[in-house]
Amino acid sequence: MSSSPADTAHYNRFIADLFGMMAYGELSAFERFAADARYSPTLHDRAVLGRIAVVEFQHYELVSSRLADMGIDAEDAMLPFQAAVDFFHSRTRPGDWFESLMKAYVIDTVSADFYRAISRYVDAGTRELIEEVQASDETTQVLRELLRGALADDPRLASRLALWARRLLGEALTQAQRVSHEHAFLGRLIGGGDGGGDTAAANELVSGLIAGLAGNHSRRMTELGLAG
Template identity: 50%
Template structure:
């Protein structure tokens, strides 16, 4: 993975890296959801997933505008993360439409939790931007309810989707660890530490896993 463009201050470098990471994640989420929509079982599902894709592109445009306002080049800012994110999606290609929904439900939500946590050490403007472009409850709610309906219609999906969810969590945490180590974001995890003796990285990962388990339980699946 290439390094993000250098900045004079460490916080500026961290902020630039996070903005590039978030921008490319939003752009790739748009591409992924747009592609997955083609395999929807109904036209209503296709429309709903397409709306999620449009929302992700809107998020990308917000981050791109913020990056441009800082005098940075969007391509250069995203470049360090393209290979890593593309490789993640290549390793986690869904086998069908239901697996694509779980992928969006797991990968996007774990990523959103991670970005919100590491943005805590940045300035108010960047922190607010990162929070505003993460997956909304409306998006998460649609995925949750559609997956519940699918599991109700076909209970045999449960074991397969639970296993797929565990694999996706592992991939998401592995990428989070790599990025956190490269850009030394662990100090931001103090905001989610349960006590003063908890190591920041341990606290952050416990937070990510706890939230993931809660979301999977909402589907009636074991994390």
């Protein structure tokens, strides 16, 4: 059965919001990696983070280009999410290089998990773009190895970074729930009326996403030798 015009309109609004959120996330990631690179303990580490920053900006350009193809200005699409993302980063300022690495790792992996979960519900073209932008296995591996090296050099970091990672996850999950509710974000994916679609179904989807994100994070922390 074909979708109604209302369903199509809600889905298109969801895609615009999705790309706006992705674009600002990638732009913010570029800024963070570029800034963190300045405080790297070695020139090699500075180059590594600088390279990741370039990749993040390329991802931002990919999403911006897709928005332009849709006739949507990237800044207009990003603005509704700027305050929430900036607030998250203001609450999670790293205290040193090691906390910067952990923040980058947690945000990189949790964000990728979130968008990949969402990609199961979208059209093929959108799914392809999400997969291209979130194909961050190389970045994830680089950050993981940097963290493993730091923990091997100073095992005393383990308890501090485990607590820091737990706080980052909590803030990230709270942020995801807040954005979903404030923007009726996932309700438009479910479809329905002006109130944001099927609220019960959207809440169920959010709960499932949150549980999956937390479980994946715990597994990754265990792989690092840290308490999830």
